[in-house]
Amino acid sequence: RVLSGTGYGGIHPIFLERGLLLLVMLIFLEGTALTLGAASSPDISAQDNTGGHEHLDDHQGIAGSNDRTNYTYTKKAFPVLSLDYHHIQVPFEISLWVLLASLMKLGFHLIPRLSSIVPESCLLIVVGLLVGGLIKLAGEEVPPVLDSNLFFLCLLPPIILDAGYFLPIRPFMENIGTILMFAVVGTLWNAFFVGGLLYAVCQIEGTYLSQVELLPCLLFGSIISAVDPVAVLAVFEEIHINELLHILVFGESLLNDAVTVVLYHLFEEYSGAGEVTPMDVVLGVICFLIVSLGGIAVGAIYGILAAFTSRFTSHTRVIEPLFMFVYSYMAYLSAEMFHLSGIMALIACGAVMRPYVEANISHKSHTTVKYFLKMWSSVSETLIFIFLGVATVAGPHAWNWTFVSVTVILCLVSRVIGVVGLTFIINKFRIVKLTTKDQFIVAYGGLRGAIAFSLGYLLDKDLFPMRTMFLTAIITEIFFTVFVQGMTIKPLVDLLAVKKKQEAKRSINEEIHTQFLDHLLTGIEDICGHYGHHHWKDKLNRFNKKYIKKCLIAGERYKEPQLIAFYHKMEFKQAIELVESGGGVKLPSAVPSQVSMQNIQPKKLPPPVAERALPQFTKGREEEIRKILRSNLQKTRQRLRSYNRHTLVADPFEDGWNDFLLKKQRLIELEKKMSNYLTVPGAIPDSPTMCRARLASDPNAFYNIKASSDGVPTIQVDLASPQSPDSVNMLNEFSKEGATGQSLGQREGATGLGQREGADRDEDQGLMMKPAGKGEKGEGGNKNPGLMRCLSDPGPSNEDEEDEPFLP
C-alpha cells in the first residue's frame, strides 16, 4: 500500500505539472491569437515600417488588455512610462510566433501516446487552424503568414540545409539513378498527367469550369505534382523506415525542385502569351539543365569556400559555426538570384562542405553546428505547418467539388502509375530490385506540402483568375496527403512488415567490413576488367584524398584514412561517455567491461614477439603520459585566464583536449593495471575490479616493471591527476575556475580511482582524504606546475605542439 501510495504521489505532480503547462499554453495561444490578430497587417513582411505614429494609437487601443494596463498617458510632462508597441511590433510578433511554435512542439511531446497516433505535422496544422480561427473570431484580419517571400527566404532554407548537411551520402549516391528517375521523369509525368486530365475534366459540361485553359491546368499540375521535402521529412522521420526507401522518397523530394522551378516558370511565362512552340520545349529542357546543374555548381562552390575558410578558423573558434550557416545561406540566395534551384544549391553546399568542415572545426563548434541546424529546421518546420493552418483559415476560398476531388484522385492515380511504371524500367538496371512493397511505400509516401502552397500563392491574380480555386485545391490536396496518408502510413508500414531502419550506431567491425567490401568490390571489378560504380568511386576517393583534402583540411588530418577517423571518433565518444558516466570502472557499451584485453590476447606471447613489443609499447605509453601531463599543466594556466571574448573559458573539448581525451581512454587499460600495482600496497581481495585489474596485468607484467623502474612512486600521481581536472571540466563545464575541494572530490569520484582504491570508503569523503601522497600531489600539481613538471616531463611544456589556439 505504501508503495502504491508513493507511486501515485510520484506520478501525480507530473500530471499536474503537465496540466499546468498545457493550461499556460492554451492561455498563451489565446493571447497570441489576439495579439497577432490585433496587429496583423504589417506582420513580418514589414511593409509599413515608415507608417507614422498617427494610426499607432488605434493599434494600441486594440492591442490586448494586458497592454492597456501599462499605458500611461501624459500630456506635456516628461513621459515616465510610455508604450510604443509599434516600435517593437515586427520582431515582437516574430518572437511570439516562434514561441508559439516551440511551445506547441513542447506540448506535443508532453502529451503521452499522442505522438504515436498522430503525426506531429497533422497536429500542428490543427493548431494553426485554431490560431487562425481565434484571430478571425477576434474580428481581425488574418495575417498573410505564409507569404511566399517569407517562406522561401526564411522558413525553407534551414530545413533544406539540415537535410543537405545530414544527407546520408552513401545510400544517396548508390541510388542516385533511381532518385533522379523518380524526381525528374516522375515529376514530369505527374505534372502532365494531372494537368492534362484536369483540363479534360474541366471541359466536361456542367462543371462550370470551362473557362479554365490548358496552360493554367498544366501549371497547376506542375505545382501540385512535386513531392514536398518538408512534409516527407516530418512524416518519414517518425516511421523509421529503412534507409533505402527513406532516401528514395526523400531524395526525390529534394531533387524534383529543379523540375518544378522550370515547369513553373515555363508555364507561367506562356500562359500569358499563348502558344508553346517546339522551340520553347527545347529551351525548357536546356533551362532545366541549367537550373539544376547551375544550382549544384553554385552550392558546390560555396561549399568549397566554406570548407576552405574553416581551414583558417582555428584561432577564432567561436565564429566557426557562423561561417557554415552564412555560406550556405549565401549559396541559396545566389542560386535564387539567377532563378536556379536554391534547394539543390543548399543540398550541394551542405553535402560538399560537411566532410571537410567536420575535420577542420573543433568538436564543440561541430556540436553547435549540429544543434543549430536541428533547432532551426525544427522550428521552421513547426512554423510552416502552423502557418499552413493559419493560411487555410485566412485565404479566400473558392470551393469547387469537381475540381478538388478530381485533383485529389488524379494525384493519387498518377503517383501510383508513375511509380509502378518507372520502377519497371528502373528495376532492369538496379542490382537490388525494388519490391512491390517498396513501390507501394514510395508511391504512398509522396506527400505534398507547403512549397506547393507557396508557389500557388505566388501566382498573379490578374493572369490567373482561378487562383483562389487553385489555392483551395492545393490546400485540400496537402491536407489529404498529410492527414490521410501521413496518418495511415505508419500502420501500413507495420502491416506490410516493411523493413525498418536499423540502429544508427555503427560498430567498428561493421566499419572495417564496409571499407573492406569497398576495396574488395573495386578489386573484383578491376579483375573483371570493366569500370563500374565501385571503380569510379575508388578513383574519386583517391583524387579526393590526394588533392582536395590537402587543400581543404588544415594540419595533418587530411592524411587520416576514414577507418582511423572513425576509430578516433568512436574512442572519443567512449571517452566522453566514460567521464560522463562518472566512473572509470565501467567501460562504455561499445567495448564493454566484461571482456577485457587479456581475454583476446594470446596467453603465451612467444618470446621474440614479446621482446619486440616491449620497448615499442611502453615507450608509446610513456609518451602519452607525458603529453597528458603537459597539457595538464597548460590547463592549470588556462583556468586562471580571465574573460576572453573570442573563446569560451578553458574548453575541455578543444583540439588538444580531443587528443587528450582519446589518449586518456586508451590509458585506462594500462592505468588500471598500473594503479593496482603502484598505489595499492595491500590487495583488497573482494573487490571484483581489483581482481580484474590484477589479472589484467598478469600477462603484461612488463608494463609495470618498466614503469616502476622509471619514475617509481611519481607515476601514480601522473596517472591520477591528468584524469581528474578533466572530468571536473566535463562536469562543471560552465562553472568558473577555481576548483574547490568539493569539486576535487567530484572529480576524483568521476575517475573511479577512488572506488578502486578504497572500496570501503564513502565516496565523497574518501576522495577528500586520499592516501596522503596522492591527494596532496594531485592538488599540489595543479598549484605548483614546477613540481609537476619535474615529476613528469623533463622538457618544457611545448604549447605549439598541442595546437592550443587560445594560448597567449
Next chain:
Amino acid sequence: MGALQSLSDEPEYRELAEKTGFSFEQIGILHKRFKQLSHNEDMLRRADLDTIPDLACNPIRTQIIEAFFDKRNFHQNGDGTVEEISFEEFLVVMSHFRPPALNMTEEQREKVRREKLRFLFNMHDTDNDGTITLEEYRHVVEELLSRSGALGKETAKGIADAAMLEVASISMGHMEPDEFYEGITFEHFLKILKDIEIETKMNIRFLNMDTTTLCNRDSSSIR
C-alpha cells in the same frame, strides 16, 4: 556478338551457367577477360592477376588475389591453395559477387548471405582453422590501412584490438578474466555483421554485352 551466341551452344557453357548462375553472355565476356588475363593460356596464375594495373593501388590486393586461388572458394570440399586456376574456378569465385534475384524467400536470402559472408570469412581466415584469430584480424586491418603509410601501422593494431574486443563482448557476453577468446568463428562472424545487408552490398554488375564492341552499357535481364 555472333561469336558469343555460338559459344552459348557449347555444352560446357551450359554446364557452367547452371553451376554459377551466370548468363551465357556474362560467361562469354568473363571468358574473354580470362583469356586476356592469362595471355590465352588455359590456366591463370597469380602473376597474371598481379599485373593488372588498376589493382596495383588496392590496399587489399594480395588478399583479393589469394581468394582466387583458395580451394575453399571453389564450392568443393578441400582447402589449401592452388598455383593456377582454370576458367571454371575463376567463374565460381566470381559467382560470389553475383547480384541476388528479385524475389527470394527468406531461406534463399539467408543462403546467399551465408555464402557471401563465408567468402569474406575465408579471406580473413588465412590458415583455415575456422577462426579468425587476433593476429589474422590485425593483419586484415593493417592491410586495409597499408596505403596510409606509417600513420596506419600503429593505429591498425589498436583498431583490430578494439574490434576483437567488440566481437568477444558481443558473442561471449561475460567472460571470466582467465578465459581466453580464441578468435572469431563463422557463427560469430555472422552475428557481428548482421546489420550489414551483405546480400545487397556484395554485388557487382556483370556485363551482358561486350563494352569493347558496344559502347552503351546494358545490363538488362541480369536474371
